[in-house]
Amino acid sequence: MTVTATIGADHLAVRLRTDDLIPAVLDMLADAYGDDPETIGQLLIDLAAAQAHLSSVQHDQERRDLPEWMVTHAAEVVDKYREELAEAAITEHAESTLNYREALALADGLTGAAAQTLTARLIDAPWRAA
Numbered sequence: 035m036t037v038t039a040t041i042g043a044d045h046l047a048v049r050l051r052t053d054d055l056i057p058a059v060l061d062m063l064a065d066a067y068g069d070d071p072e073t074i075g076q077l078l079i080d081l082a083a084a085q086a087h088l089s090s091v092q093h094d095q096e097r098r099d100l101p102e103w104m105v106t107h108a109a110e111v112v113d114k115y116r117e118e119l120a121e122a123a124i125t126e127h128a129e130s131t132l133n134y135r136e137a138l139a140l141a142d143g144l145t146g147a148a149a150q151t152l153t154a155r156l157i158d159a160p161w162r163a164a
Contacts, residue, residue, distance in 0.1 A: 037050055037051070037052050037132070037136070037140050038050070038051045038053075038140075038143060039051075039140065039143035039144045039146070039147045040143075040147065041147050041150050041151065042151075044154075045150065045151060045154035046151055046154055047151060048144065048147040048148055048151060059124065062123055062124050063123045063124075065123075066122060066123035066124075067123075070122075073122060074119070074122060074123055077115065077118055077119040077122055077123075078119065080115045080118075081112070081115040081116060081119055084108070084111045084112045084114075084115045085112055087108055087111070088105070088108040088109055088111070088112050091104055091105050091108045092105055092108075
C-alpha cells in the first residue's frame with residue numbers, strides 16, 4: 035500500500051492518501067456480491083436508504099431546527115449498515131505493512147506536513163494579533 039501525507043486545503047491539517055485502498059475494497063465488494071448477490075445487494079440498498087434518510091434529516095435540521103439527537107440517531111443507523119456491509123464483504127483487514135523505505139518516506143512526509151500545519155497555526159494564532 036502506498037500512503038502519502040499532504041497538507042489540507044486550509045493548511046491546518048495533514049491528509050493521508052492511500053491510492054490503492056479503494057480498488058482493493060471495490061474488488062472485495064464485487065467478489066462478495068458475486069458470491070451472494072441477494073445479501074450484499076440488500077445491504078447496499080439498506081445503506082443507501084439510511085444515507086438518504088440522514089441527508090434528509092440534516093437538511094430538515096437546517097430548515098426547521100430539529101433536535102441534534104435526530105441527526106445523531108440517523109448517523110448511527112448509517113454506521114450500523116456500513117459495518118454490516120463491511121463484515122459481509124471485506125475479507126481482509128484494512129491494514130498493511132510498510133517496508134523500511136515506505137515507512138521512512140511516510141515519516142518524512144508526515145514530519146514535513148506537520149511542520150507546515152504548525153507554522154500555519156502559529157501565523158494565525160489569536161495571541162499574535164495587533
